[in-house]
Amino acid sequence: MSVAARSGRDHAKLRGVAQVIEVTDPSDPRLDDFRDLSSADRRPDRPGGRGLVIAEGVVVVQRLLASRYPVRGLLGVRRRIEALGPELDRLDVPAYVATAEVMAETVGFHLNRGVLAAADRATPPDVAELAAKARVLAVLEGVGDHENLGSIFRNAAALGVDGVLLGPGCSDPLYRRSVRVSMGHVLAVPFAPLEPWPDGLKWLRDSGFRVLALTPAAGSVPLSEAVRPGERVAVLLGSEGPGLTEEAIAAADAAVRIPMAGGVDSLNVATAGAVAFYALGGGDDGGAARQG
Amino acid sequence: MSVAARSGRDHAKLRGVAQVIEVTDPSDPRLDDFRDLSSADRRPDRPGGRGLVIAEGVVVVQRLLASRYPVRGLLGVRRRIEALGPELDRLDVPAYVATAEVMAETVGFHLNRGVLAAADRATPPDVAELAAKARVLAVLEGVGDHENLGSIFRNAAALGVDGVLLGPGCSDPLYRRSVRVSMGHVLAVPFAPLEPWPDGLKWLRDSGFRVLALTPAAGSVPLSEAVRPGERVAVLLGSEGPGLTEEAIAAADAAVRIPMAGGVDSLNVATAGAVAFYALGGGDDGGAARQG
Incomplete structure (x- = not known):
């Protein structure tokens, strides 16, 4: 497994987000939340749960970040992660940056939207x-x-x-x-x-x-x-x-x-x-x- | 090329439609209207035209038969062709009956809906x-x-x-x-x-x-x-x-x-x-x- 740790360049370009991590190996277990998204039966879902909440694309990811669901992490190409804007600054979760090819291999298909976020479910309202x-x-x-x-x-x-x-x-x-x-x-x-x-x-x-x-x-x-x-x-x-x-x-x-x-x-x-x-x-x- | 011609059994089951033709060879040129439907660039479209009108499924095929577009032919599994009902009797075009496998090989993908019809375009209304x-x-x-x-x-x-x-x-x-x-x-x-x-x-x-x-x-x-x-x-x-x-x-x-x-x-x-x-x-x- 080869994983590049956070770099000074990430810090500079991503406006102070502390947890931007470059990933080059699609089998990196830190990406498991995003693995095999198209095959629900192979998804590494939460014990007893019905799977994670997955948001795709800048707009939907922004809505997830603004929601009540506890965000676990993000995965995206650099350009899309950067496009998330100031919402990222408030996050205390890892944002994994990868190439489109590494993303495609991880999730199991090519993602037009270039960025994903995963969150835990939350108790439904009364x-x-x-x-x-x-x-x-x-x-x-x-x-x-x-x-x-x-x-x-x-x-x-x-x-x-x-x-x-x-x-x-x-x-x-x-x-x-x-x-x-x-x-x-x-x-x-x-x-x-x-x-x-x-x-x-x-x-x-x-x-x-x-x-x-x-x-x-x-x-x-x-x-x-x-x-x-x-x-x-x-x-x-x-x-x-x-x-x-x-x-x-x-x-x-x-x-x-x-x-x-x-x-x-x-x-x-x-x-x-x-x-x-x-x-x-x-x-x-x-x-x-x-x-x- | 092996093509079964119309049979007495077809006539009986399909209420007098004269042109029900069983086809067993997906490369039969009589099926060309339905060939490679998923690849517009390989479609044998009409000279100078923008392609045939293709209807999929019993309900949509029935609407095509009731429309002003000149129907050229049908292709379907026997059960779906039969489900078209009395509309078929009024048709003077071939209805090709094939297995789901032959249909899939002809059109290029598996058709859930099991029946297709092709029609020519018509001049738009003034x-x-x-x-x-x-x-x-x-x-x-x-x-x-x-x-x-x-x-x-x-x-x-x-x-x-x-x-x-x-x-x-x-x-x-x-x-x-x-x-x-x-x-x-x-x-x-x-x-x-x-x-x-x-x-x-x-x-x-x-x-x-x-x-x-x-x-x-x-x-x-x-x-x-x-x-x-x-x-x-x-x-x-x-x-x-x-x-x-x-x-x-x-x-x-x-x-x-x-x-x-x-x-x-x-x-x-x-x-x-x-x-x-x-x-x-x-x-x-x-x-x-x-x-x-």
Whole structure:
């Protein structure tokens, strides 16, 4: 194993970060957090855990650094590590600098984005505390596709959803692909499991939320008729194929739909969620500049 | 080359389709329309054209069969060809039946969806005729990502957009991945180039459309303030990175934005489009059953 230790040049170029370490051997065990990222079954994950949180690319890594997840380390080509900016200065973890080739051999594929960060998981927030602070919630049932899940978090963050509750059958929002597709927003929007199911929905209603099940099923009312400005609302979204279960729809206050043109079965679940978040969020961004 | 000709068994199982042909040799030149689909540079495309229209999977193939594009032929495993149903009976083109292995060797990768159809391109509709019949249009500038483009067409179809006009820098909506991501709706929603640029936007305004540029730029008004029920409107969408050009924004009647929560730069362009289509489409699906 040949590993170059920190050098004066690293210190100078990286504005005082003490732990920049150049690595030239892809088998260096200090890179194990980043090893074989594409093969979940070979990942050296934490004992009893569901794997590390991995962020890819400058923007998402910055969001990880700003999140509540305890960062363990970074790995990147010099240019990308430098692009992280002042966030790096506050870090007390190693930042491994390597060539693109060494990175590719370590992680198992070529990384366009050139920088990675790894963090430990953190205890999910208490669902009652999360709900108490929220006006708009998304509640997911059976959303198993990691890209849809990531997109839902990105849309939730953009459109002012205060938290996401996970019913049965949902994938892990902190899976690497979800984190990437969410643009890192899954690291900021709080989420927690909602249990038991579907009784948790009754609890949400008792807690002051109107629970609206988004479904094209017969009997649903157009979304625009369901909006009551300012009310606390939880939007229930199901998986793209089968949609929400009957039990979930029955446990909601109302079934609502996005009016669809004839012949088109449905929108992607993340897109449908975005339309609902927009419609129910009140459509006001406050402070932004307005034009007559 | 060993090719089994049509057999009585095919006729019986496939309800009278005359041209079901079993193929066992992946190098059979009759399969050339489906050869090397993943390598655009090796595709045997039409002289002077931009390639064939390729549909993948039962649902998208059915949409191709129902479209205005002249179908040339199909290739699929027996089960998927049979799943196409009565649409096949009306076809006067060959339907090649092969094993999954022969299909994979022909197209260059394993096809989960098990059936393909190829069609010729067709002349785009006249932009003036398209606009004359439309109430809501989407106008795209610089949307180069095939998946975003496909998603925009899927959302346009679902949310009642009558046509899509393509400004400069847009990818080919009929590229295979766009067709797939659009769920085949790109084969139904009419589209045409809008030229010259940005003067075509002025022509649209003169034709009775209010042109709204969707942009988070300063000076934009919230979408909800821009809606005027029933008016003819063209929504201008830019690429996800740089967004709309200043010339395009200047040529629009107004700049509108989707209110965003603090710190979140933007939605995916297809998602932003969906929100705008929903907000501007009037939110009414007519005939559907209503509750309450």
